[in-house]
Amino acid sequence: MLDAYASIAETIDTAIAPEHRLPVAIVGAGAIVDVAHLPAYRTAGLEVRGLFDLDAERAKDVAGRHGVPNVYASLDELLHDNAVRVVDIAVAPQAQPDIALRALHAGKHLVCQKPFVPDEETGRKIIEVADRLGLKIVVNQQMRYDEGIAAARAMVEAGWIGEPTTLSFTVNIATDWTPWPWLVRSDRLEIMYHSIHYLDAIRSVFGDPVQVFCTGSRTPGQVAAGETRTISTLVFPGDVRAVVHATHENRTGDSEATFRIDGSGGSIKGTIGLLYDYPHGRPDTLEVNSLSLPTDGWLPYPVTRRWIPDAFAGPIGSLLRAVADGSEPYPSARDNLGTIRLVDRLYASMDSGHSMPMK
Template identity: 65%
Template sequence: MLDELQPIAAATDLSVAPEYRRPIAIVGAGAIVDVAHLPAYRRAGLDVRGIFDLDHERAKTVAKTHGIPTVHGSLEELLASDVDVVDVAVPANVQPGIVHQAITAGKHLLCQKPFAEDLTTARHMVTAAENAGTKIAVNQQMRFEEGIAAAIAMAKAGWLGEVTTFSFDVNIVTDFSSWEWLAKREKLEVWYHSIHYLDSVRALLGNPVRAYAVGSRTPGQKVTGETRTMTTLSFANGTNAILHVNHENRTGDAHAAYRIDGSQGSVKGTIGLLYDYPHGRPDTLTVNSAEHTDGWLNYPVTRRWIPDAFAGPMGSLLRAIATDGEPETSGRDNLGTLALVEALYRSMDSGDAQRPEESAP
């Protein structure tokens, strides 16, 4: 059994070989950089040389905490440095301007998700990077979370036979008002949370040909946008994905689970972080495969979504730079995720299923 699990474990490996590592600079010093990006990079042995934030004092505090030697006084100063990999960790509405400046400066980029607030803007960034010969990746790190990555690896390796359904069932409390810039967003849950699940589904199943969603708000919620969504996705081969996500659970029985079903088995797991965010609890994963297990087998998940999975997109970008390949979560790949998000909002508005643009013939 250990021999059979080795390729699954290898698919979840977040280590970055020394020959792929190169200095990194970060634009943005918010909480996600402090608690996720930088701890993950430290564990992966990556070298962060500089940081810039409009709040210079905040940048100095984060730099001191994480041993970053240079706090840049401006974006232009950072882009003039000899660091050629830049991690942009800012809200989507201000990201494109920074990205275009960085591309002009010849930098390779890891961009925050959402990549952009609309598909057209995202396409412009991808085209600009490709024309300049720079690599661009998006920080869609959930597909690198150990349990999700192992589940996808098992499905791709045929452990489940022919995959029939990928589902997420998340019923939690999220105080989106803690992020002031999110509180007034009219489009909220899918853009800023379920986009993680959608990207993970795409990592296994590719682009759907049909997307349907409903979104709702609950009485007394603190934020403007939708906080509950129900989504169904249909794929050309007959596979389906189902997502039920609620952020207004007021009864204390949090639940955050996913499951992949196939003709020869199933794999199911829990997302521990969401049970008591941001503290969370360990993730779980268990698999039942007609060919590989005798009943349900627990798979040991030893890492967390935050911070560990954040090493995944950066590691993939660094490998792509070194080998002249494509990052797993490249900007071009992420166009499929953004097209899906836009299709779901069109579905909410129209009441009808929609075809994502990146799936169109």
């Protein structure tokens, strides 16, 4: 089993080769940059030349604590820094498309956050500009790179559980949305800004569904305007299915954040440690029960990295490799339009009360 696990660990390694590293600048100095982007990039050996935020004092504080040498006075100053090859945009989603276009026209490769764009048409326009200019865009759907998720996907691809049949996420937690006032006001909430992680992870394992159904609701007395409880069902070709059941109004303190993949020859199950004590979290867990290895029951896989901050090195590392060898980053902006389309169809189902085809 040690040899088998070594092959999985090698497959999901997110180390960035020194020859692939390029100078990076970050737009935004919010909490996620502070606790995830910058720590992950430092561990990966990346050079962060500077950052810009509309709140200059916040930018100076974050830069100072992480040893970032420059705080740009404006977005234009950042974009005119010819030494910067990659711009990581970490701002509220509504501001991202305009900044992305400006950065592309300045000749920068991009790391964009999820949701990449508000709609497919906007995404296609940004991708067309990037293609015309010969630039790469990766979307920071970093749950694909969470070690537990990535290892589970690698086990599926290696055939450890035979033909996969079902993938489920069950998340029952308490989420305080108030640190992000724009999220509290959003009428599109849980699917767009949280379950999008699980939906993208499902796509990374099963590809695109052919039909979806979603129901969402609010809890009496909740602060947020949008839906905070959702059930999403995804139908794939043949007999493959997936479901995401997410609740953010858990008022009893017994958090749950689990996933499971079943197949004809075994199963994989795990926990998402970050969500048990967010933002501090605890290590993920992962177990596999395989007839083909065999495992003689459930066997733990040694998860050593965490979603935050470690998985944040994955997308940018993929972008840097793509710049070096001309490949597509993972997930590319073009691929991520599939996740945006899925989110759109789930909301259409939620609004109509009917299942929706993906075409």
